[in-house]
Amino acid sequence: MKPLDRCLLYTFIDTAYLHGRNPAQVAQQLCDGGSDLIQVRAKGCSVDDVRRLVERVARVIERADVGLVINDHPQLASEMGAPLCHLGQEDFFGYSHVSQVCGPQGSLQIGLSSHAPDQAERAVAAGAAYVAIGPIYATATKPNARPVTLDYARWAAKHVQIPWFAIGGIDLSRLDAVLEAGARRVCVVSAILNAPDITQACQSFKERLISAGRS
Numbered sequence: 001m002k003p004l005d006r007c008l009l010y011t012f013i014d015t016a017y018l019h020g021r022n023p024a025q026v027a028q029q030l031c032d033g034g035s036d037l038i039q040v041r042a043k044g045c046s047v048d049d050v051r052r053l054v055e056r057v058a059r060v061i062e063r064a065d066v067g068l069v070i071n072d073h074p075q076l077a078s079e080m081g082a083p084l085c086h087l088g089q090e091d092f093f094g095y096s097h098v099s100q101v102c103g104p105q106g107s108l109q110i111g112l113s114s115h116a117p118d119q120a121e122r123a124v125a126a127g128a129a130y131v132a133i134g135p136i137y138a139t140a141t142k143p144n145a146r147p148v149t150l151d152y153a154r155w156a157a158k159h160v161q162i163p164w165f166a167i168g169g170i171d172l173s174r175l176d177a178v179l180e181a182g183a184r185r186v187c188v189v190s191a192i193l194n195a196p197d198i199t200q201a202c203q204s205f206k207e208r209l210i211s212a213g214r215s
Contacts, residue, residue, distance in 0.1 A: 001067035001083060004109075004130050004163040007036035008209040010069075010187040011202060013057055014041040014141070017193035026198065027057040031064035033192075033202020039069035039086055041189075047076055054080055069111065074101050078108050084129065086111045089119055098127040113167075115148055117155055124162055131160060132187060135168020136178060141189050142168065150181040157182025172204055179212045 001007075011030045013023050030038050038061050042050045050073055058080065061068045069084040070077040077085035085108055087101070095101055098110040109129035114120040123131045133156045135145050145168070153166050166178050167187035178186060188205055195201035 001065055002036060004067075007067065007163065008185050008213070009035050009202065009206045010037040010039065010165050010167075010185065011035040011192055012039045012041050012187070012189045013053070014039075014189055014193060015045060015053070016041075016043065016141070017190060023053060024056050024060050026193070027060040028064075029198040030192070030202060031061065031066050033199040034206035035066055035202055037067040037069055037084070039071055039187075041071040043072075047073060051076060051080070054082070058082075074108060074110065078102060082108070084109050084111055086113070086132070088113045089115065092123075092126070096126060098129075115145070116152070117159070120156060120160055120164070124160065128162065130163040130165060131156075132167045133160070133164050133183070134166055134187075136166050137169025137174060139169040139190070150177060153178060153181040153183050172208070175205065175208055179208070184209065184213055 013026055040054050042053055054070060058068055067084055068082045069086050070082045071086045072091060074085040087110060092112055101110055102108040111130045112123040112128040113132045114123050120131050133152055135142050135147050136150060136153060138147050156164050165185040165187045166183035170178055170186050170188055171191035192198055192201045
C-alpha cells in the first residue's frame with residue numbers, strides 16, 4: 001500500500017450496506033475505482049464472522065496494493081497481517097498510546113476516530129497513524145452522533161499534522177464544501193456502497209480529490 005500521506009480515498013466494506021452482495025466483488029469494485037484504503041466494518045458481528053469476512057476480501061485488496069483496515073479488532077488485525085486497525089474513541093478509552101493496543105514491536109498501525117479538537121490532539125499524542133475527523137454531516141452510519149460541521153475540518157486543516165480524513169455524510173454534492181474547508185482526504189461509506197455503480201462512484205470521488213491536491 002502507498003504511504004498514508006498519499007492516500008486520498010478511504011472506502012468501506014460495511015456489512016450494513018452489503019445488501020446480500022458478494023463482499024469480494026464489492027472489494028474488487030472499490031479497488032478498481034481507485035480506493036487507497038478499504039476498511040472492513042462489521043458492527044454487531046462476532047470476531048469469527050469478521051475473520052471470515054476478512055478472509056474473503058483480503059487477497060483482493062492486497063493484490064490491488066490497497067491498504068486493508070480492520071475495524072474494532074486489533075488482535076485480529078495483527079493475526080491476519082493487516083497493516084491498519086481503526087478504533088473509535090470509546091474503544092480507545094483507558095489507553096494513552098497505541099502501542100498499548102498493538103504492542104511496541106508490532107507492525108500494526110492504529111487509526112482513531114475523533115469528534116472534537118481535544119480528541120484529535122489526544123489521538124496524535126497517542127501515536128495514531130491517522131485521525132478521522134467527523135461526522136461532518138449527519139449520517140445513517142452513525143445515527144446517534146451529532147455532526148461536528150465543517151468548522152472541525154477547518155480546525156483540523158490548521159492544526160493536525162498527521163494524515164486526517166473527513167468523514168460523515170460526505171457525498172459528491174458536499175465534497176466541494178469539504179475540500180474548501182481544507183480536507184484533502186475523505187472517508188465515504190453510503191455514497192459509494194449505495195451507488196448504482198460502485199467503481200464509477202469511487203472514480204468520481206478520486207478524480208475530485210486528485211484535482212483538489214493539485215490546486
